[in-house]
Amino acid sequence: DAGVIQSPRHEVTEMGQEVTLRCKPISGHDYLFWYRQTMMRGLELLIYFNNNVPIDDSGMPEDRFSAKMPNASFSTLKIQPSEPRDSAVYFCASRVTGSGTEAFFGQGTRLTVV
Amino acid sequence: AQSVTQLGSHVSVSEGALVLLRCNYSSSVPPYLFWYVQYPNQGLQLLLKYTSAATLVKGINGFEAEFKKSETSFHLTKPSAHMSDAAEYFCAVSRNTDKLIFGTGTRLQVFP
Numbered sequence: 001d002a003g004v005i006q007s008p009r010h011e012v013t014e015m016g017q018e019v020t021l022r023c024k025p026i027s028g029h030d031y032l033f034w035y036r037q038t039m040m041r042g043l044e045l046l047i048y049f050n051n052n053v054p055i056d057d058s059g060m061p062e063d064r065f066s067a068k069m070p071n072a073s074f075s076t077l078k079i080q081p082s083e084p085r086d087s088a089v090y091f092c093a094s095r096v097t098g099s100g101t102e103a104f105f106g107q108g109t110r111l112t113v114v
Numbered sequence: 115a116q117s118v119t120q121l122g123s124h125v126s127v128s129e130g131a132l133v134l135l136r137c138n139y140s141s142s143v144p145p146y147l148f149w150y151v152q153y154p155n156q157g158l159q160l161l162l163k164y165t166s167a168a169t170l171v172k173g174i175n176g177f178e179a180e181f182k183k184s185e186t187s188f189h190l191t192k193p194s195a196h197m198s199d200a201a202e203y204f205c206a207v208s209r210n211t212d213k214l215i216f217g218t219g220t221r222l223q224v225f226p
Binding site for chain 2: 004033035042045048056091093095099100102105106107108
């Protein structure tokens with residue numbers, strides 16, 4: 001398996017623009033997580049899905065952020081409108097149901113909002 | 115609620131010296147515990163995990179961690195540091211199939 005695949009790897013956009021980050025989880029994994037990593041806040045869980053259904057979105061910072069998982073092999077994280085403080089590395093991770101199973105991370109998307 | 119605390123945001127050791135990265139957890143039920151490593155510009159990679167099978171867990175790259183319930187700790191160790199161990203290390207906790215909660219990370223520097 002190719003692992004968790006995220007695209008794009010890097011994104012530079014202007015303030016106010018819409019940004020869409022994409023994730024393909026590992027086949028057969030039924031949990032998908034979106035994390036954000038910054039120097040100030042470390043690794044924050046934004047939202048996670050189980051069987052394509054959002055379970056906990058309490059980490060989503062504002063209404064400007066939204067996430068979808070239309071099917072088991074694809075998820076998006078959208079920011080509209082983007083702001084400079086959204087600049088961070090965004091990670092997607094997936095996991096299979098089971099006691100003590102680990103999460104597998106993608107390479108991340110480095111977002112810069114100017 | 116679950117949480118982990120990583121003591122020391124930065125740790126520096128000489129090549130060949132012992133590596134000790136500290137992690138304490140808080141959980142109302144027996145937890146599952148993980149150590150991940152992140153190299154520059156990379157995603158997180160699993161080093162090892164504790165799932166109650168054995169208190170001393172061996173992972174990749176010569177790392178190991180010991181689960182101590184009495185101390186609510188899961189410290190990561192390696193007998194002899196290599197330059198290639200320089201990275202950021204994260205401790206994480208979960209219950210059953212729930213989400214992983216990560217600590218704030220410890221950046222390990224290795225000097226020649």
